[in-house]
Amino acid sequence: MKIVVFDNLEEISKEAFKLVFEQIKKKKNTSLGLATGSSPIGLYKLMIEAYRKNKLDFSEVSTYNLDEYIGVPKENKNSYWYFMNENLFHHINIKEENCHIPNANSSNILEECLNYDKMIEEIGGVDIQILGIGRNGHIGFNEPGSSFKSKTWIVDLKRETIEDNARFFKNKSLVPTKAITMGISTIMSAKKIILLAYGEKKQEAIRKMTYGEITEKVPASVLQMHNNVTILVDKEAAKLIE
Ligand code: GLP
Secondary structure (H helix, E strand, O other): OOEEEEHHHHHHHHHHHHHHHHHHHHHOOEEEEOOOOOOOOOHHHHHHHHOOOOOOOOOOOOOEEEEEEHHHHHHOOOHHHHHHHOHHHHHOOHHHHHHHHHOOOOOOOHHHHHHHHHHHHHHOEEEEEEEEOOOOOOOEEEEEOOOOOOOOEEOOOOHHHHHHHHHHOOOOOHOOOEEEEEOOOHHHHOEEEEEOOOOOOHHHHHHHHHOOOOOOOOHHHHHHOOOOEEEEEOOOOOOOOO
16 A cells, blocks of 8 residues: 655645556556545546647546445436536546446346446456545445445445535435445455545544554455555645654
């Protein structure tokens, strides 16, 4: 596990971009696992900028998003489908059919989960998986207690996650309580993992993920067992490990 500490999110985004840029330059048909949340937005902005400056071509790139809320229609501005289109897909030359997000509106969600995992298995895991981390140590939407063996599945969100997500919704009662998420073993099948985190609120999660016990109580601690993980954090988030 490589941990790099930066002054701010802007510097984290630049470093993450550098790694993604090198990967796509090396392999045109790179597969990227993508995350939502505030942490990767700066990275996505730099990817858009590189495309506009003709420095990156996404025509052969494919993407696989980590998760999606259940009960939020695709077109709703709080869906992760909407988030990805707004923050990335609509601004680069990626093919629509190459952008994969779990379909939480499927009439057969269980089958959707199986197919989503199968798709990722067939490509042998994504080349780079971008991750954020929840305050309680969740990755994707794999909450504390999730099995390290889990594959794409349906999860109940914990109270703290619902609280953290409430800032995006008009009213707390509208915040989803369920989601589809890549499982922990799906995430671990990535060839390389880059986790981005910033701010004081993530301090405890970062400490437990990096130097804590490897336990299902802290889903991100599983990353200690992956052989190619880079953690990019700011000074605030790194305070308990420096
Ligand atoms: C949500 C997403 C996670 C993300 C987390 C952190 O829970 N499902 O994938 O890592 O938010 O978000 P932020 O980057 O805004 O702190």
